[in-house]
Amino acid sequence: xxxxxxxxxxxxxxxxxxxxxxxxxxxxxxxxxxxxxxxxxxxxxxxxxxxxxxxxxxxxxxxxxxxxxxxxxxxxxxxxxxxxxxxxxx
Numbered sequence: 699x700x701x702x703x704x705x706x707x708x709x710x711x712x713x714x715x716x717x718x719x720x721x722x723x724x725x726x727x728x729x730x731x732x733x734x735x736x737x738x739x740x741x742x743x744x745x746x747x748x749x750x751x752x753x754x755x756x757x758x759x760x761x762x763x764x765x766x767x768x769x770x771x772x773x774x775x776x777x778x779x780x781x782x783x784x785x786x787x788x
Contacts, residue, residue: 730754
């Protein structure tokens, strides 16, 4: 079993009335470009970002509501509200 990828911090913001919490990396990922201790983006619940794989939410990107199925891909990043899967921006 892989070590946990991130934790929820106590930093909270509200977006359209929904409470979001900032994430912090617990391990390094060369593929997605985050290091242990890096502060990431914002999620509503842990359902919005898997603890497995290399997916990451960078900077001030927000994920809320139902978790999209593609968050289960081995490599996926969300940066500045653009989606990146493997090497393609969506």
